Amino acid sequence: MDAKNSISQKYFYMKPLYFFLLFLGITLTACSQDAPPNKDIPPYKILTSDSAYATPANLKKNVPVMIMYFAPDCPHCQHMTMEITKHIKEFGNTQIVMISFVDPNRQFKAIPKFVKDYQLKKYPNFTVGTEGYTYVVQKFYQISTTPYEAIYDKNHKLVKTFAKIPDVKDLIKAINE
Secondary structure (H helix, E strand, O other): OOHHHHHHHHHHHHHHHHHHHHHHHHHHHHOOOOOOOOOOOOOOOEEEOOOOEEOHHHOOOOOOEEEEEEOOOOHHHHHHHHHHHHOHHHHOOOEEEEEEOOOOOOOOOHHHHHHHHOOHHHOOOEEEEEOOOOOHHHHHHOOOOOOEEEEEOOOOOEEEEEOOOOOHHHHHHHHHO
């Protein structure tokens, strides 16, 4: 076999690998958790642990907001919640809105249990609920893992997002910026 045929055969066998790597690169880029292009708070409607609905209209004016997308059975979310409550004084009057994707019909009991387990009722700045199957918040932020945090300033404009599990000190720093 001559050298020219040998090179073209190697290229022929490598071609699927090149296409796979290209596809993988495009997929990973498309699925990354970047900050949303819109800097406003997402138009959520959540069913809270008190069986009431909450929307951004319920947020206080001139107060920072932290949105945390979580799953009640997620160990990282549970740990993050414990860390936040340990440092609650450092969060000041920040409104903390915890939004889950729990099915409100079958698994809604997980939200009140989560609130009870972490004693969130004693913190008036917490709102915890589920967006059910709407996935408005999940799509807004392009969330693929939990927990996911978004920090908003007192004018409710986006300051920073955390797609990976942050240190609680980083959350506090972003709130104070």
